[in-house]
Amino acid sequence: xxxxxxxxxxxxxxxILMVVSLITVAPYFWILSTSLKFRxxxxxxxxxxxxxxxxxxxxxxxxxxxxxxxxxLNTIIVVTGILGVQLVTxxxxxxxxxxxNFWGKEFFFFLFLTQMMIPIHATFLPNFLTLKHFDLxxxxxxxxxxxxxxxxxxxxLRQAFRQIPKALEDAAVIDGxxxxxxxxxVLIPLAKPTLIAFSIxxxxxxxxxxxxxxxxxxxxxxxxxxxGLGMFVQQxxxxxxxxxxxxxxxxxxxxxIFFLVFQKKFVESFMLSGVKG
Amino acid sequence: xxxxxxEKVAKHFGTVQAVRDFNLTVEDKEFAILVGPSGCGKSTxxxxxxxxxxxxxxxxxxxxxxxxxxxxxxxxIAMVFQxxxxxxxxxxxxxMAFGLKLRKFPKSEIDQRVREAAEILSIQDFLDRKPxxxxxxxxxxxxxxxxxxxKPAVFLFDEPLSNLDAKLRVQMRAELSKLHDRxxxxxxxxxxxxxEAMTMGTKIVVMKDGWIQQVGPPLEVYNYPVNLFxxxxxxxxxxxxxxxxxxxxxxxxxxxAESFQLPIPEKRVPYYQSLIGSEAIFGIRPNDIYDRAxxxxxxxxxxxxSAIDVIExxxxxxxxxxxxxxxxxxxxxDVQTLYxxxxxxxxxxxxNRMHLFAKDPPNLRIKTEG
Numbered sequence: 001x002x003x004x005x006x007x008x009x010x011x012x013x014x015x016i017l018m019v020v021s022l023i024t025v026a027p028y029f030w031i032l033s034t035s036l037k038f039r040x041x042x043x044x045x046x047x048x049x050x051x052x053x054x055x056x057x058x059x060x061x062x063x064x065x066x067x068x069x070x071x072x073l074n075t076i077i078v079v080t081g082i083l084g085v086q087l088v089t090x091x092x093x094x095x096x097x098x099x100x101n102f103w104g105k106e107f108f109f110f111l112f113l114t115q116m117m118i119p120i121h122a123t124f125l126p127n128f129l130t131l132k133h134f135d136l137x138x139x140x141x142x143x144x145x146x147x148x149x150x151x152x153x154x155x156x157l158r159q160a161f162r163q164i165p166k167a168l169e170d171a172a173v174i175d176g177x178x179x180x181x182x183x184x185x186v187l188i189p190l191a192k193p194t195l196i197a198f199s200i201x202x203x204x205x206x207x208x209x210x211x212x213x214x215x216x217x218x219x220x221x222x223x224x225x226x227x228g229l230g231m232f233v234q235q236x237x238x239x240x241x242x243x244x245x246x247x248x249x250x251x252x253x254x255x256x257i258f259f260l261v262f263q264k265k266f267v268e269s270f271m272l273s274g275v276k277g
Numbered sequence: 278x279x280x281x282x283x284e285k286v287a288k289h290f291g292t293v294q295a296v297r298d299f300n301l302t303v304e305d306k307e308f309a310i311l312v313g314p315s316g317c318g319k320s321t322x323x324x325x326x327x328x329x330x331x332x333x334x335x336x337x338x339x340x341x342x343x344x345x346x347x348x349x350x351x352x353x354i355a356m357v358f359q360x361x362x363x364x365x366x367x368x369x370x371x372x373m374a375f376g377l378k379l380r381k382f383p384k385s386e387i388d389q390r391v392r393e394a395a396e397i398l399s400i401q402d403f404l405d406r407k408p409x410x411x412x413x414x415x416x417x418x419x420x421x422x423x424x425x426x427x428k429p430a431v432f433l434f435d436e437p438l439s440n441l442d443a444k445l446r447v448q449m450r451a452e453l454s455k456l457h458d459r460x461x462x463x464x465x466x467x468x469x470x471x472x473e474a475m476t477m478g479t480k481i482v483v484m485k486d487g488w489i490q491q492v493g494p495p496l497e498v499y500n501y502p503v504n505l506f507x508x509x510x511x512x513x514x515x516x517x518x519x520x521x522x523x524x525x526x527x528x529x530x531x532x533x534a535e536s537f538q539l540p541i542p543e544k545r546v547p548y549y550q551s552l553i554g555s556e557a558i559f560g561i562r563p564n565d566i567y568d569r570a571x572x573x574x575x576x577x578x579x580x581x582x583s584a585i586d587v588i589e590x591x592x593x594x595x596x597x598x599x600x601x602x603x604x605x606x607x608x609x610x611d612v613q614t615l616y617x618x619x620x621x622x623x624x625x626x627x628x629n630r631m632h633l634f635a636k637d638p639p640n641l642r643i644k645t646e647g
Contacts, residue, residue, distance in 0.1 A: 022445040112614070165360060165362070167358045167360045168364065169361050170324075170327075170358065170362065171356070171358060171363075171364075171423075172364075173328075173329065173349050173350070174327060174328075174329075174349045174350065174354070174355065174356050174376075175347075175350070175352040175375050175376035176376055176379035176380055179380065181379065185364075185375075186364060186366075189366045190366055
């Protein structure tokens with residue numbers, strides 16, 4: 001009797017989860033489906049969920065109308081560039097805040113925390129003027145530069161470094177490690193889960209950046225996927241939904257694939273940021 | 278030659294004086310144990326030898342060199358920590374090889390040293406495992422192995438057995454003693470466990486509040502403690518201390534503890550003559566107190582009446598917590614009979630093993646030798 005009730009409860013839960021999943025996945029499925037349809041099949045009296053025959057010409061036309069391959073390359077360069085420099089800056093900053101003592105340490109760390117609380121929109125204008133001063137507008141560097149340092153990443157990694165026992169540092173010092181060697185050989189390997197979690201958050205967040213790249217770039221050569229899609233939507237406004245959906249599917253696909261491959265790490269990273277942040 | 282000399286070394290942390298006027302020489306190949314209660318400065322002293330703490334004043338020499346300004350890696354020392362301090366992400370092999378790799382030793386030599394050390398410690402089957410896959414005793418052996426591969430001039434041990442269970446501790450004590458015999462290298466060992474100090478070292482350094490109380494071979498410190506603190510710290514169970522007055526009666530000197538009186542042996546009289554009429558502290562180890570019914574004949578005259586409060590049977594002996602008048606005592610007696618709580622028994626004292634300490638700090642022992 002107990003087992004049947006348990007089974008009933010579980011079945012009910014699974015049913016609810018299936019319905020919610022369908023609702024969540026439906027829009028993307030519609031995007032994919034529409035991207036493979038012919039124009040005349042988009043608005044029909046009875047919705048056609050699975051197009052047949054499929055039409056891949058939409059994707060080919062999409063690439064002819066706008067350089068999405070270039071937008072993809074720009075996005076990869078910007079995201080990996082930001083991440084690469086961030087990993088260096090947050091590692092060094094977190095090491096110093098976690099393991100060293102110096103005058104003003106608490107005050108400087110407080111400044112780092114304060115940076116997390118300032119909304120990014122409040123810094124757009126001063127950052128724009130700085131980049132303009134250094135003649136860096138409309139470059140990939142312009143999209144990356146304000147994000148090279150991360151207060152959030154420094155905070156996360158500092159917490160991870162602080163959990164590593166002092167005895168390990170003593171042992172490393174006796175083995176012959178100076179500060180940077182200890183960081184490289186011991187701290188970074190032990191903080192790998194935190195570094196992976198932060199990397200995922202950084203990649204996802206900067207892949208989807210729209211406003212800042214829009215402000216600092218205005219030519220297709222440096223455009224990223226989000227801006228490219230935005231421009232494409234304006235271009236194709238009210239015209240060809242199959243092309244628009246093909247472009248949307250293309251822009252969202254990399255992050256979806258990334259999520260599918262690293263989904264366990266995704267969940268861990270968001271839990272970590274939730275617990276620590 | 279790996280003699281370690283600390284001269285006038287002192288260290289403070291803020292207002293806390295952790296180590297004061299520390300003067301110690303550990304000879305080459307000696308196994309010196311720094312022992313004392315928590316917070317006495319023994320670990321700080323060890324860390325200063327290692328170079329992990331800077332002395333406030335004084336000089337530290339290892340071999341022929343003053344090492345005050347040398348970083349730990351250049352002092353030719355190796356250290357074993359209480360928490361093992363193994364790198365969790367490295368295998369046992371890599372943990373042991375790490376120091377040598379940083380010093381750019383050839384791979385072949387690293388491999389040879391690691392496997393030699395692993396064989397000495399019987400951990401050759403664990404070289405591919407990570408520390409989390411090992412038991413506490415195995416991890417400690419890996420930590421020792423990491424020190425051995427360095428072939429240092431001095432081994433430093435900071436309470437390495439504290440995290441092990443009692444049985445394993447006994448086993449590892451013997452292994453470390455054997456290791457010292459085998460390697461013939463200077464070892465300096467820190468512990469709060471006086472049993473470890475007594476059983477392992479060739480020299481004990483007893484510390485309290487940053488000061489060295491006494492330095493000497495284990496039996497010398499046990500039999501001739503310099504003061505009340507050393508007498509109470511070394512030896513298990515703890516020595517009994519009874520406030521008393523020295524009296525002269527009928528040509529004999531007596532310990533007068535109000536509730537009872539005990540005669541002082543003739544050969545001790547010259548040393549205690551000057552104390553007649555003075556107050557002092559009488560000390561006697563539990564092992565030197567006998568159940569009068571089973572005591573040697575020559576001790577039966579030195580007996581007092583007492584009542585048993587607590588019985589602690591240990592198997593090989595019994596610890597009796599007794600009350601004699603207004604004094605509480607512990608007697609470690611042989612297992613000859615069954616005892617009952619509240620039972621009245623007569624206890625005989627081996628007064629040839631008695632100690633007298635000055636009533637006022639630093640409570641020095643009245644010497645009866647030399």
